[in-house]
Amino acid sequence: MMRERAFLIGTIFPALAVIGFVVLYPLVRSVSFSLTNYNLIFGTHSFDGLQQFSSLFSDPTFYTALLNTLLLSIGPMLAAFVLGFAQALVLNQAIRARSFFRGLALLPWVIPQVVVAYLFRFMFNQSVGVVNVVLKGLGLIAHSLPWLALPHSAPWVVGLIYAWNEVPFFMLMLLAGLQSLSGDVLEAALVDGATPVKQFFYIIVPGLRRIITISTVLIVIWNFNNFTLIWPTTHGGPVNATTTFAVWVYVQAFENFNIGYAAAIGVIWLIFLLVLTFFYLRAVSGSEQ
């Protein structure tokens, strides 16, 4: 019994050590930095209590970044979910060239995010962007607009980029779910005279509940952490209209070298992520049961 225990501890220990080194240590270090005035440029590094948090909560950028992070996490997820679900339903039917279309639908997911960001940046460029050309051609706008430079349009464009990039993920997850639904139940409903709308709301959606929960929470977490789609397109501008926690931490830590402040933002960010992770883990454990 003792030997078995020692063996178990011996085999688990390397993994625990790695996790401790790459997860726990940086986490503890970040929290400790957030309690200091650590600044690489001014060379300050002393205990500062909760001063960084106090400054953070009195900084209007914090609330802008929080709101942007929440909106850009949830808004594009909802849009991508609806479109992804629609795609999954279509691609679950016995249509011609189904495999080809399934492959095609995955394209936005397989393109690296930096490439996606630059593609959209060029598409929405005021001088040479195709979006302005098309909208002007259709008579919807009179002059080319700097979509990514206007505070009221930039968040929408960034949201669109997120959504475009995430549709295939929902399609893939929900298509897998649809294929695992029992055909007998759907056939029985059809025989009982259930309309396609009723089938969708009373059979398909409840049947996919776990997958929907897991995939939506996952996407919200990913969006919460996304940096690659925002930085190349707007750098968090204009006027912080697309500044999220991820962008703000980067600016504070790696442009201003204000490590203590960046760590304080990181701690608040982490608390939000822990809440989301809690829901994710609950959904996963529910699905396993």
Place this chain on the structure above:
Amino acid sequence: MRRSVRSQVLVGLVVSLGVALTPALAASCSRTVTLRFANWAAAEAATAKEVNAAIHTFEQQNPCIKIKSVALPYNEMVNQLTVMAVGGNTPDVMEMSSGWPQVLAAQGALANLKAYAPASLLKQNFPAMLQDGTYNGQLVALPLSLTPHGFWYNKALMAKAGLNPNKPPTTIAALDHDMAVIKSKLPGVYPMGQMSDKALYTMVELWPWLQAYCPTPPMANNHLGWTKACTVKAFNWFQFLAKSGYIPIGNDIKANRQLLATNKMVFEIDGPYLRGIISSINPAYTSNAAFAKTFGVEKIPVGPSGVSRTAIDIHLIGMSKTTPHPHAAWKFIQFMVSSPADVRDFLIPEGGIPPLKSSQAAFKSLLNQPYQQAWVKEIIPEARPVPYNAAWDDAANYMIDALQSVLNGSNVKQTLGLLEDQLKRLYPSYQP
């Protein structure tokens, strides 16, 4: 007898070998010093060959010193240098852009070059350029290549709009007039470029205009100065440019250069290296004649401040405070700023103007293009430093936010009031 001949031949061979090896032995070193030289020139295809050639020449002239070029991308370089300095791993010598010496010197990473630079060398520099490499009274970097911004204009487009291509606007009032004409006559062409993306370089482009409006621009002499009447006027003008559609909003420098090079923009402020950038974008302007026929450059138009001023945005070179080989490092710095070989093979081909007045005189024949003459005679003497300091990057983010707000139609006075409050927190000792 045979033996004696053999010995004579052998002695002759040894003597000949000795004679042949004498210079090499004289040049050999008891100890070779290796210096790490961090620079962006080696990281860019357009300048890598030139900087490597300069390094090679230096090594030939100084066989006891080897240079290890550390190529870093320009956009990343100040961050990398900061991290290196914090880690106690600062390169021995480093190329820098304006504003970086202050950031690195605040960390105590740069040596005071006054201890090494002879008065004769300092005298050959422009005092304002030396000021750009000064931090708290210490000379922490020497000017390497003079690249302040001038006012570029497209003569062909001016003529097309019915303007006199040989008379570019020299005042802001004339510029406003010309922009109105261009806007009405040339649809699809931007009268002027003004960066407004969230990049620190945006402030470099903005500064000459602030200097045109304010005799003492904001942040100078420990004053914030964002709510002064002249600053408000300058921002009102930026808003007017955006509202009138004279400038594209949100563009970065690359987008504006692209528009200028492809005849879709008439005016833009930029450095002398724009000549090379334009021909790399549009090969039609590769020859000096074709370029000079279409593009001209002038000093910045005069505004209400009454003088033409441009912001100093130059390349500098500095030495690590902790280098174990300060004398070798100084020798290399001196070579880079003053050696005729470096001026001829690196500084001029790179697209800048050599920092020393004596070099500018000595290489007159290589600086004879109209645009180069404009820099030597008109633009460089009018250049003044941007009041860079250690917290500049942080402050610039707020300044760019204010600019973007104003370009998007926000109330100018309120926006600048908010900016002043934000900066007050960063610079508590500054006066309004």
